[in-house]
Amino acid sequence: MIHIGTYNHLRVKKSTAEGLVLTDGEQDVLLPKPQVPNDVQVGDDVFYYVYHHKDGRLVATSKRPYACTGDFAYLKVVDTTDNGAFLDLGIDKDLFISSKQRLPLEAGKSYVVYVYLDEQDGKLVATTWLDEHLDTDLQDLEEGEEVSLLITDISDLGYSAIINNRYPGLLYRDEVYENLQIGQSCTGYIKKIRQEDGKIDLSMRQVGFDFILESKDFILNMIKANGGVLDLGDKSDPAEIRYRLKMSKKSFKQAIGMLYKERLITLSDHELKLVHGDNKE
Structure with a gap:
């Protein structure tokens, strides 16, 4: 078939x-x-x-389409009609999407859609009603797992994303240290699976001890690159740490705590220094 x-x-x-x-x-x-x-x-x-x-x-x-049946994809509207619109699928035929969508469709703009076969005629179509096509059975996911993300929406709370072309998830705004855009594909990590409500909290950074080790090495290399001194410390403003290091103050303190215990740095309220000023490795 x-x-x-x-x-x-x-x-x-x-x-x-x-x-x-x-x-x-x-x-x-x-x-x-x-x-x-x-x-x-x-x-x-x-x-x-x-x-x-x-x-x-x-x-x-032989052309490579932008999406297949069952895919979520970010596609551009190339034309609109009274009945709907047509999306660029990357092949010789555009993809139809009806006018009954969760938001108006405008020519020249791109939208995240779900691609599927119409039950009546078996033709390939798309919809912006994404939630009903997402899987809420989360048994195949594990906390800490690396996953692929497609950003679908932006709110005051954060960035909604589709995980592995299948599950819904959320990146909290105060834990994201870069400017994400709707339609952007990126790598993320499962931070927490909330079985009670079927929701998934996401992170752009590795979760747990592996991330602390990564942050520790990043900070140590930054100190070395700055001549053995970095003007951030235990009392530095969280917003400044987030802006300069792309990490939370909690992660920063965990990482510099490990560096201090290993006697690689000395700490003060607003400064980190390499022990003996040795920045050569």
């Missing part, structure tokens, strides 16, 4: 004036002549993305 809106393993059935006819043994698909590679022959096994052409035929493409 051919799967629409994703990649399929197919075999070259025959060559025609229009291009190559591909098959899975049950259905045929056309690979248009301009996209036929020179080294593909009848009988070869191939792997192509398949979609419905405007005339309803199944068509394969």
